[in-house]
Amino acid sequence: MRKTPLILMAAALPMAVNAANTEFSYGGYVKLDATISQYSEGEIGAASAGRDFYVPSTIPTSPKGTDGDSVTNFDIHAKTSRFNFKTVTDFENGQKITSFIELDFMLAPGGNEVVSNSYNPRLRHAFIKTGNWLFGQTWSTFMNVGALPETADFLGVSDGTVFSRQAMIRYTNGNFQFALENSETTTPGANDDGTLPDVVARYNFKAGKNAFTVAAIGRQLSTYTAANGNTPKVDESTLGFGISLSGKIAVGADDIKFAVNKGAIGRYVGLSEAADAVMKDGDLEATDVTAAFIGYRHFWNSQLRSTVAYSMLKADYDVDNTGxxxxxxxxxVNLMYSPVKKLTYGVELSQATHKLDNDAEGDLTRVHFTTKYAF
Structure with a gap:
């Protein structure tokens, strides 16, 4: 009987030694979102992500000259709540390794609003960092999270911002970053992997309280369809390039956040609103996309602030009427109130327009209420 405690101590010893060299931490937030949304051209399906946050491509449209039915929906959920866990381990040779994993409940299968609203967790981030290297899934190096305006909506400036989390290998040296990232090509009706990773180069710099980022991306866009009966095989690829300029400008206690994005960046902006490429005369042609946003935040006092923001996206296809x-x-425009540092109440009014290249169009007007506590 006396051997049992000794065995348990021996088994626990390696864990105790490791814990002595490892710092553990966790974080996240609990967030409630409630929206009243009016769609000019019909209803979004109850399971659509566009009911939970602003996804431009989900706004229903009707052909030019046709009036759809105006529909108003009320939605309330806590899906954006998230939890993360982080470790930092110091080794005897001076090397340090950081690991990070984060989950939330957005866009995951499972759950509905009938009884329990039991939504499955999904992976947001999972990476390790050692020295100048990062391996795993996190924000694309092409994206500048620090330039996003404060909004009640999960993202807000969806039209105009780069937004992507994906697997990568990233090297950082001072203000420079270089990465090989997961490749994917969206074409009408299909998504395809390329044979080469997306290549991203980025430079971050500061000037006083102002911060800016310039990033460039090179991509192999590809599409493949196997032969089927009289339909021949399609196996085409092309190269695409894009650039992004973003930043934050201090205006006294206030700030302006902005981004301008241009090039073959279809899936990277607008939550993959525009196709990366289309087929024309048997060749794959990259879509030229322009996306931008600007947001101004004003602090009324230490607890009360407002942001007004505008975002846009324009896609130029080499063929007409792709749909x-x-x-x-x-x-x-919003009003955000924080009675204490980590607790925020907010209300936001937004209006959006979505137009297809066949001239179909639709509008969204939304009032968004939110409560968020970060821990």
Whole structure:
């Protein structure tokens, strides 16, 4: 009987030694979102992500000259709540390794609003960092999270911002970053992997309280369809390039956040609103996309602040009437109140327009209430 405690101590010893060299931490937030949304051209399906946050491509459209049915929906959920866990381990040789994993409950299968609203967790981030290297899934190096305006909506400036989390290998040296990232090509009706990773180069710099980022991306766009009866095989690829300029400008206690994005960046902006490429005369042609946003935040006092933001996207296809998004834009204004540092109440009014390249169009007007506690 006396051997049992000794065995348990021996088994626990390696864990105790490791814990002595490892710092554990956790974080996240609990967030409730409630929206009243009016769609000018019909209803979004109850399971659509566009009911939970602003996804431009989900706004229903009707052909030019046709009036759809105006529909108003009320939604309330806590899906954006998230939890993360982090470790930092120091080794005897001076090396340090950081690991990070984060989950939330957005866009995951499972759950409905009938009884329990039991939504499955989904992976957001999972990476390790050692020295100048990062391996795993996190924000694309092409994206500048620090330039996003404060909004009640999960993202807000969806039309105009780069937004992507994906697997990568990233090297950082001072202000420079270089990455090989997961490749994917969206074409009308299909998504395809390329044979080469997306290549991203980025430079971050500061000037006083102002911060800016310039990023460039090179991509192999590809599509493959196996032969089927009289339909021949399609196996085409092309190269695409894009650039992004983003930043934050201090205006006294206030700030302006902005981004301008241009090039073959279809899936990277607008929550993949525009196709990356289309087929023309047997060749794959990259879509030229322009996306931008600007947001101004004003602090009324230490607890109360407002942001007004505008975002837009324009896609130029080499063929007509693809049925894909040609343009979208949105404007929003909010009032955010934090009685204590980590607790925020907010209300936001937004209006958005979504237009297809066949001239079908639709509008969204939304009032968004939110409560968020970060821990």
């Amino acid at each position: 894909d998004t040609e343009s979208s834009n949105s404007v929003r």
